């Protein structure tokens with residue numbers, strides 16, 4: 001695990017219970033439904049699933065969804081609250097066969113990945129996706145942010161154009177790209193297809 005990821009996970013371990021009960025752990029059904037409708041198969045990876053609310057939503061919608069996260073506490077909360085499949089795994093070090101998923105759902109995780117690691121993460125995501133597989137992304141748009149004193153998370157924000165460029169330069173076609181606001185923050189919603 002990267003050193004900056006370790007610090008991010010340490011913070012999530014300390015707030016996991018609070019996070020699971022907060023508005024941050026609410027399923028953004030309008031966004032996830034758009035992603036779900038565009039998928040051409042049932043097998044989905046919920047990357048950095050946190051307390052598992054999105055994995056559970058997709059599982060209940062009939063998808064074969066696996067939630068992965070590096071925080072043991074988050075995974076334990078998910079397993080305690082929901083029936084779905086959950087596993088501790090690093091999104092920066094995926095352990096799956098090539099061509100094994102129809103979609104990867106990435107809600108509020110790219111914000112914790114340093115820009116220098118994004119091309120490798122996208123290449124690895126591309127590999128584990130089947131042909132025409134999709135990646136659905138919700139992430140923080142560029143804006144002012146004042147972190148709390150105890151906040152040890154890496155927090156990376158992108159402009160919509162910058163993120164689209166990363167994706168198109170790493171083998172994806174952009175299908176949907178929108179800016180929206182949730183929880184007082186400006187966010188980017190993007191869906192891309194493996195080409």
Ligand SMILES: C[S@@+](CC[C@H](N)C(=O)[O-])C[C@H]1O[C@@H](n2cnc3c(N)ncnc32)[C@H](O)[C@@H]1O
Pocket residue numbers: 005008009012024025026047048049050051054068069070071074089090091092106107108109112
């Ligand atoms: C803001 S939460 C998002 C949780 C959930 N996806 C959601 O939308 O509410 C970020 C999550 O990313 C996890 N995380 C951070 N870096 C990770 C990595 N490299 N691999 C797997 N999980 C990671 C944290 O443990 C945390 O649960």
